[in-house]
Amino acid sequence: MNRLVSFSYLTAIYCFFYLPIIILVIYSFNNSSYSLLWHGFTLDWYKQLGDDVDLATVALHSLEVSVLAATLATLIGTLAATCLYRHTFFGKNLLHGLMFVLIVSPDIVMGVSLLILFFLINMQLGFWSLLFSHITFCIPFVVVTVFSRLTGLDKNIFEAARDLGASEFMSFRRVLVPMLWPAIVAGWLLSFTLSLDDVIISFFVTGPDFQILPLYIYSLVRLGLKPELNALCSVMFAITLFIVVIFQFVLRKKEV
Amino acid sequence: MSGSVLALSGVYKSFHDQTVLENIHFEVKQGEFLTLLGPSGCGKTTLLRLISGFEVPDAGTIYINGVDVKGLSPQQRHVNTVFQSYALFPHLNVFDNIAFGLRCKGLDKAVIRQQVEDALNMVKLAPLSQRKPYQLSGGQQQRVAIARAVVNQPSILLLDEPLSSLDYRLRKTMQIELKQLQIQLGITFILVTHDQEEALSMSDRVVVMHDGRIEQIGTPREVYEEPSSLRVARFIGEVNIFETQVISVDEHVFHVMIEGKAFTLKNRRHFTADQKIYTLVRPEDLAVWSPSEVTDTTQMFPGVVEQVNYKGCTVDLMIRLESQTLLAAAQFFNEDDEKLDFHSGESVWVHWIPGWEVILPDES
Amino acid sequence: MKADQLFKWVNIASIWLWLSLFALLPNLLVLFTSFLENDPVKLMRWKFTLSNYLALLDPLYFKVFWHSFCIAALCTVICLCLGYPFAYLLARLKSHYKNLLLFLVIIPFWTSSLIRTYAIISILKAKGLLNTVLLSLGLIHQPLAILYTSTAVMIGLVYSLLPFMILPLYANIEKLDIRLIDAARDLGANTTVIFARVILPLTLPGIVGGIILVFLPAMSMFYIPDILGGAKSLLVGNLVQNEFLAAHNWPLGSAVSMVLTFSMGLLLLIYWRINKTGQNNESISKL
Numbered sequence: 052m053n054r055l056v057s058f059s060y061l062t063a064i065y066c067f068f069y070l071p072i073i074i075l076v077i078y079s080f081n082n083s084s085y086s087l088l089w090h091g092f093t094l095d096w097y098k099q100l101g102d103d104v105d106l107a108t109v110a111l112h113s114l115e116v117s118v119l120a121a122t123l124a125t126l127i128g129t130l131a132a133t134c135l136y137r138h139t140f141f142g143k144n145l146l147h148g149l150m151f152v153l154i155v156s157p158d159i160v161m162g163v164s165l166l167i168l169f170f171l172i173n174m175q176l177g178f179w180s181l182l183f184s185h186i187t188f189c190i191p192f193v194v195v196t197v198f199s200r201l202t203g204l205d206k207n208i209f210e211a212a213r214d215l216g217a218s219e220f221m222s223f224r225r226v227l228v229p230m231l232w233p234a235i236v237a238g239w240l241l242s243f244t245l246s247l248d249d250v251i252i253s254f255f256v257t258g259p260d261f262q263i264l265p266l267y268i269y270s271l272v273r274l275g276l277k278p279e280l281n282a283l284c285s286v287m288f289a290i291t292l293f294i295v296v297i298f299q300f301v302l303r304k305k306e307v
Numbered sequence: 308m309s310g311s312v313l314a315l316s317g318v319y320k321s322f323h324d325q326t327v328l329e330n331i332h333f334e335v336k337q338g339e340f341l342t343l344l345g346p347s348g349c350g351k352t353t354l355l356r357l358i359s360g361f362e363v364p365d366a367g368t369i370y371i372n373g374v375d376v377k378g379l380s381p382q383q384r385h386v387n388t389v390f391q392s393y394a395l396f397p398h399l400n401v402f403d404n405i406a407f408g409l410r411c412k413g414l415d416k417a418v419i420r421q422q423v424e425d426a427l428n429m430v431k432l433a434p435l436s437q438r439k440p441y442q443l444s445g446g447q448q449q450r451v452a453i454a455r456a457v458v459n460q461p462s463i464l465l466l467d468e469p470l471s472s473l474d475y476r477l478r479k480t481m482q483i484e485l486k487q488l489q490i491q492l493g494i495t496f497i498l499v500t501h502d503q504e505e506a507l508s509m510s511d512r513v514v515v516m517h518d519g520r521i522e523q524i525g526t527p528r529e530v531y532e533e534p535s536s537l538r539v540a541r542f543i544g545e546v547n548i549f550e551t552q553v554i555s556v557d558e559h560v561f562h563v564m565i566e567g568k569a570f571t572l573k574n575r576r577h578f579t580a581d582q583k584i585y586t587l588v589r590p591e592d593l594a595v596w597s598p599s600e601v602t603d604t605t606q607m608f609p610g611v612v613e614q615v616n617y618k619g620c621t622v623d624l625m626i627r628l629e630s631q632t633l634l635a636a637a638q639f640f641n642e643d644d645e646k647l648d649f650h651s652g653e654s655v656w657v658h659w660i661p662g663w664e665v666i667l668p669d670e671s
Numbered sequence: 672m673k674a675d676q677l678f679k680w681v682n683i684a685s686i687w688l689w690l691s692l693f694a695l696l697p698n699l700l701v702l703f704t705s706f707l708e709n710d711p712v713k714l715m716r717w718k719f720t721l722s723n724y725l726a727l728l729d730p731l732y733f734k735v736f737w738h739s740f741c742i743a744a745l746c747t748v749i750c751l752c753l754g755y756p757f758a759y760l761l762a763r764l765k766s767h768y769k770n771l772l773l774f775l776v777i778i779p780f781w782t783s784s785l786i787r788t789y790a791i792i793s794i795l796k797a798k799g800l801l802n803t804v805l806l807s808l809g810l811i812h813q814p815l816a817i818l819y820t821s822t823a824v825m826i827g828l829v830y831s832l833l834p835f836m837i838l839p840l841y842a843n844i845e846k847l848d849i850r851l852i853d854a855a856r857d858l859g860a861n862t863t864v865i866f867a868r869v870i871l872p873l874t875l876p877g878i879v880g881g882i883i884l885v886f887l888p889a890m891s892m893f894y895i896p897d898i899l900g901g902a903k904s905l906l907v908g909n910l911v912q913n914e915f916l917a918a919h920n921w922p923l924g925s926a927v928s929m930v931l932t933f934s935m936g937l938l939l940l941i942y943w944r945i946n947k948t949g950q951n952n953e954s955i956s957k958l
Contacts, residue, residue, distance in 0.1 A: 057760045060756060061760055064753065064757050064833075065772075067830070067833075070794070070800075071787065071830070072779075072782070074790065075786075075790040127686060130682045138679060146687070149690060149694065151939075152939065156932075159908050159911050160701070160931050164698050164928075167697060167700045168696060171700065187689070187690075207394035210388075210394065211390055212396075213361075213381045214361075214382075214456075215382075215387065215408035215455070216459070218382065219678045220678045221411060225407075229398040248783035250783075250894055251891075251893070268789070272792075280789070287783060291778070291782045292782075295774070295777055295781050
């Protein structure tokens, strides 16, 4: 009896999660603009996506920002995580706490605060304001991912490297980075996804000349234009799915 | 200080207001196998880390090859460490692990290859050079750790409890191998261990430590047969301690009372009358006889066997004397005493050969 | 030696510099701005005032706060009620498919919640899946007008935020030492007692972690009420958005934002307290 209840409950929640998305994907192939009824299979909406020049520009913008933000956030975050782990320095506990607070901080608070900052330093809202903002909210996630992997390592290894004559930089390059590689890649993937999907912060810090995907989707949703939107959302979902698969694969490798 | 590869003078170290090392003084000769021996918490590992440069002393000086190493980082000292957990780089194979230190020095590729191969041959791991650490057994990993350290030709090799995670048989084998390696390389080894058997079997000299202080430095024979304090005597091997009252003192001998019997012992340390002293006798130096086997019992203690432990090569007996003192006696099987057949509750006579005892003053 | 220390200090300096400039400073600026006067042209006037905070006590704004708070609280409770059993069952599952099932929970977590919210529309609308199914089953006779109501917003919030409740709970419950439960059973405790006295207190950090990750976004995710609630449902997030981008009253918007920050601070304090009395040391990795 117990097992049946558990099984049903778990299945129900999984259905709750996936049903809307599955419906969305199915209807992206529906040969009809607005009707709920199935009118036949079609790839028209996907073709429309491919032909949409505006969309191509927007997608490119998103890709630019997300790849750059993820890479830089991963770099800064990895260095920060190793510092937190290896050294004691003034304000170390504060830095730890700050990471935690940044993760938990509501996006809107961050978006608004960055808007005020950019206004006061007279920076025009566009690519750069977006990039700096994305790097900022991605860093804590990289730090957490890399740090938790660091704590699982044998502490003696770094002392061994020093003992054998490696400088700090050599230890970092030859010992730390290879050993942390799965976590670093995982951090990059996480940052990339967070950046690609971010709505709230981007809403505040981007300018009219630099449109990105999530905001493009948002405006389409509000306008109620459905058919192409279904296809676009399905593609985004597929990309996310693909990234999660790689993420799991990378993390699985850490067993070695 | 001259001629010694390592010298410590007046070294102190404390952590968070707790003194971990106090007034450490000793010298180590080139090519010596020295062991730092003591129970956990005695400061031996801290001492090792001070020598390697991972910790800095609060006071005192450390000289390596006659040079004050103050301010020198671990990389700059000609000292290498073999860590207890081996700390092999998991992402590098055996060859690259061993080559690591040489690569950091920027040596020529061909030179590195030659030296690594020599090291591999020395620890007999040449066929496994392409394996990763997780593919090796504990003993093999340990050899890689040693090779990785010695290939850098340090003046001193520090080993932090290197054999503690190996099983009994492997430990015994490695003890012999380590000793042979040390002789072959001619490098000074400083080993840290809490296993006194290990210390006695491998070392040229042993530094017995307790509570951050050096209790005694001597050859294995000296610390075992002539412990300088009760602590050393108790820590190394088993020992029976008799409270002893000095009755009178002559120039070369003195008369004492032990367990109600009078003894005349050699006065090597010039004790005075009425001084409180202890007589120490190792279990293997006690002879146990059943009443039917002895006639003159004036210099023997009567007792009752409480426990009999068969240990294979010895039979260990716990004997309760009339004064409630509990003695440990280890009896060896030999041609003179084939019948080693004691039972619990049996009455026996116990004595030792005069001269085999150690006498120490009361330390309080 | 010097190059060594240089590398270390460059790292420390760079992370501090970045975070000070882009995290600490901006937040201080918000605090600062919340005490300034509004200026229609220059956006803020350099004059200290408490009028922004006082304005928040106005029934109009207060209603919004109260409404947000209630919705967020209700959403959190629902997520907790739905998520806790799910996390528990999943963590205790002894199956070959456990990794796959975990993977299936992570996907919604990673998927853009905007897309997932949009997906809900096609289910909830008048001619949507839900109504069609219910009508065809004869359970209702007229389509339910769920879309553009508070109910839709609630469903949307729960749908978006449930994974954020499940994952911290799962991480926490997974680490639960089952021997503790065995020990309790050995000592004679029944299921209710075991749950209340052993499981619940030990999973408390996970619960609080989940609450923080759900409650705050529930108050501040403005696009969900925007898409699902139409103009009727206004949350704190919408308020902030409105003040900053429509009404251009930045000081007032900052004040509202500070209220959110303050709520976050309160929740973090509770979380920290719970962790202190609990056995966890690394609260960062627990999340």
